[in-house]
Amino acid sequence: MVLLSAGPGDLDLLTLKAVKALAAADVLLLDELVDPLIATLAPSARVVRVGKRAGCRSTPQSFICRLTRRYALQGLNVVRVKGGDALMFGRAGEEIAFLRAAGIGVRIINGVSAAFAAAAALGISLTHREHCHGVTFVTAHTHDHGEPDWGALARTGTTLAIYMGMSRLASLAAGLLPHLPAATPVAIVQGASRAGEHCRLTTLRALRDASSQTTTDAPGVILVGAAIADARVCERGAELGTTMWAVGG
Amino acid sequence: MVLLSAGPGDLDLLTLKAVKALAAADVLLLDELVDPLIATLAPSARVVRVGKRAGCRSTPQSFICRLTRRYALQGLNVVRVKGGDALMFGRAGEEIAFLRAAGIGVRIINGVSAAFAAAAALGISLTHREHCHGVTFVTAHTHDHGEPDWGALARTGTTLAIYMGMSRLASLAAGLLPHLPAATPVAIVQGASRAGEHCRLTTLRALRDASSQTTTDAPGVILVGAAIADARVCERGAELGTTMWAVGG
Numbered sequence: 502m503v504l505l506s507a508g509p510g511d512l513d514l515l516t517l518k519a520v521k522a523l524a525a526a527d528v529l530l531l532d533e534l535v536d537p538l539i540a541t542l543a544p545s546a547r548v549v550r551v552g553k554r555a556g557c558r559s560t561p562q563s564f565i566c567r568l569t570r571r572y573a574l575q576g577l578n579v580v581r582v583k584g585g586d587a588l589m590f591g592r593a594g595e596e597i598a599f600l601r602a603a604g605i606g607v608r609i610i611n612g613v614s615a616a617f618a619a620a621a622a623l624g625i626s627l628t629h630r631e632h633c634h635g636v637t638f639v640t641a642h643t644h645d646h647g648e649p650d651w652g653a654l655a656r657t658g659t660t661l662a663i664y665m666g667m668s669r670l671a672s673l674a675a676g677l678l679p680h681l682p683a684a685t686p687v688a689i690v691q692g693a694s695r696a697g698e699h700c701r702l703t704t705l706r707a708l709r710d711a712s713s714q715t716t717t718d719a720p721g722v723i724l725v726g727a728a729i730a731d732a733r734v735c736e737r738g739a740e741l742g743t744t745m746w747a748v749g750g
Numbered sequence: 751m752v753l754l755s756a757g758p759g760d761l762d763l764l765t766l767k768a769v770k771a772l773a774a775a776d777v778l779l780l781d782e783l784v785d786p787l788i789a790t791l792a793p794s795a796r797v798v799r800v801g802k803r804a805g806c807r808s809t810p811q812s813f814i815c816r817l818t819r820r821y822a823l824q825g826l827n828v829v830r831v832k833g834g835d836a837l838m839f840g841r842a843g844e845e846i847a848f849l850r851a852a853g854i855g856v857r858i859i860n861g862v863s864a865a866f867a868a869a870a871a872l873g874i875s876l877t878h879r880e881h882c883h884g885v886t887f888v889t890a891h892t893h894d895h896g897e898p899d900w901g902a903l904a905r906t907g908t909t910l911a912i913y914m915g916m917s918r919l920a921s922l923a924a925g926l927l928p929h930l931p932a933a934t935p936v937a938i939v940q941g942a943s944r945a946g947e948h949c950r951l952t953t954l955r956a957l958r959d960a961s962s963q964t965t966t967d968a969p970g971v972i973l974v975g976a977a978i979a980d981a982r983v984c985e986r987g988a989e990l991g992t993t994m995w996a997v998g999g
Contacts, residue, residue: 513767514860516757520766586862588869589885594878594980601873609870611763611862611943613835620837621858624850628887629843634898635888636838637908644879649906656902659886694860731843 502569502579502605504597506587506612507535510695512542514613522610526580528572530565532591534584534720536695543580562592566599573605585614590640590664614638616662619690619722622700623732627660632727635659641666641673641723648676655680660726667691667721674709677725681705686729691721702732751818751828751854753846755836755861756784759944761791763867767859775829777821779814781840783833783969785944792829811841815848822854834863839889839913863887865911868939868971871949872981876909881976884908890915890922890972897925904929909975916940916970923958926974930954935978940970951981 503522508514515523523529523539526546531537533552540548551560551568565581572579583591587609597607616638620627627636637659639649654661655677666673670689677685683706692698703711705725752771757763764772772778772788775795780786782801789797798817800809814830821828832840836858846856865887869876876885886908888898903910904926915922919938926934932955940948952960954974 508765509860511767513770514765516763516765516862517769518760518762521762586866588866588875589877591875592879594875594880594977597873597875598980607873609873611758611866611870613765613860613862614866617835617837617860617863621860624846624856624858626837626840626843626846628838630841630893631843634892635886637884637886637906638877639884639906639908643883649883653902653905653907656899657886657888657906658899658902659888728843731847 502573502581502600503608503610504587504593505580505582505610507532507539507582507584508612509585509615509618509693510536511618512536512539514618514694515539515542516610516612518610519612522580522608525578527577528579530569530572530579530581532583535582539582546580562595566596569596570600570603570605573600574603586612589614589638613694615664615690615693615720616722616724618693619662619688619700619724622690622693622698623688623724623729625728625731627662627724627728629728629731632730633658633660636662638662638664640664641669648672651676652680660724660728663723663725665720666723667719670708670723673723674705678705678709681725685725685727686732688724688729688732689721690724691719693722700732702729751822751830751849752857752859753836753842754829754831754859756781756788756831756833757861758834758864758867758942759785760867761785761788763862763943764788764791765859765861768861771829771857771859774827776826777828779818779821779828779830781832784831788831795829811844815845818845819849819852819854822849823852835861838863838887862943864913864939864942864969865971865973867942868911868937868949868973871939871942871947872937872951872973872978874977874980876911876973876977878977878980881979882907882909885911887911887913889913890918897921900925901929909973909977912972912974914969915972916968919957919972922972923954927954927958930974934974935976935981937973937978937981938970939973940968942971949981951978 523542526543772791775792938950
């Protein structure tokens with residue numbers, strides 16, 4: 502079977518390898534956040550949606566694993582499609598382990614994770630060497646319903662790319678404020694690379710103070726750190742998924 | 751102009767958007783680590799190699815910036831090609847700022863960074879939720895020739911993906927050992943997704959002890975953390991850039 506990364510949304514950000522795998526698919530198992538239009542690239546495939554929304558486990562993980570195994574053992578060309586890069590924040594590890602234990606080979610096809618598309622939308626490097634030492638990708642809440650160690654994350658001197666945090670902007674801003682300057686720039690990018698892409702620039706202090714109004718369940722990426730100071734609010738180019746800055750912007 | 755991400759090596763990991771931009775290019779400015787075969791996708795383009803190898807600045811950054819500006823102001827369709835994703839560890843920030851100041855619009859096309867391809871080669875998630883809280887991408891040395899704060903990085907509880915560290919395996923293992931268990935798994939992946947892909951699994955302790963023999967300048971990614979324990983030494987599939995594990999492997 503194939504574990505396929507669908508990228509951030511714009512189907513033009515699929516890799517050539519992904520497009521070839523989709524064309525050969527008998528069955529697509531699609532995550533919630535993947536654009537259903539991806540099925541147009543898999544004309545022979547039966548499409549099964551197996552999404553889980555944050556806090557609403559519409560399809561249990563164990564069911565997805567068993568379904569993948571059943572199709573694969575029938576000899577079908579199963580393509581499991583996850584948003585972004587399948588190897589970051591998608592429980593791919595659990596699915597790979599389950600399928601390996603069943604003797605099923607897993608082929609992995611990489612893709613573009615949402616934070617990279619968010620940085621492209623803002624026109625910034627995630628790791629500008631004058632501002633930071635790298636970039637850290639974390640989720641806003643941990644497996645055991647706690648929070649990340651915001652102090653340790655701040656001390657790394659890396660840009661923070663926070664996933665699955667749109668519904669808890671208040672607590673993550675409050676968690677970071679004791680460890681970073683209140684004026685630290687923050688960008689919130691929803692729907693990066695998609696037609697409805699939306700960017701907002703703010704600061705940690707403003708995010709904490711305004712967070713009750715800005716809570717939303719729409720998926721997005723929150724970027725925090727000095728490197729975000731270079732971000733520009735962008736105009737969309739004529740081509741979908743393309744960002745072009747105004748001259749001198 | 752276009753700032754284009756060439757991905758980890760395998761040209762099949764280019765995005766559709768990148769392929770379209772290459773087909774329309776008048777000039778390609780290629781980084782050292784980008785496979786020159788990418789030029790076959792840009793049949794109309796003049797190809798200029800402007801690579802910098804670690805420690806050997808064959809083309810100064812300021813020259814690359816001025817060259818890009820000159821071609822862009824001539825009205826040519828300039829495509830600046832960087833390995834991996836252009837927005838991580840490639841001085842894209844400096845190039846974008848320079849071009850913006852010259853009134854040149856920059857269109858960014860994302861790609862797959864090497865650590866994702868390394869994880870695919872190993873068959874692991876970078877962020878298995880039972881093992882870690884995320885993943886941190888850092889370079890082994892900082893802008894001012896220092897080292898990252900290994901203690902802070904270890905305390906984040908994230909997988910570490912270390913770039914540009916192949917020539918200093920000793921110092922990075924020694925830097926991490928006071929902060930992580932000596933048996934912490936480490937994977938070193940060189941040429942991820944390329945024909946010469948090579949994976950090695952070790953531990954922090956073994957890496958420190960053997961590092962004098964293993965120092966190399968060949969580019970690679972070093973992954974450190976409990977999530978690496980799930981890695982498998984892999985067989986290459988028939989298809990270039992594809993990894994398939996033996997049944998039960």
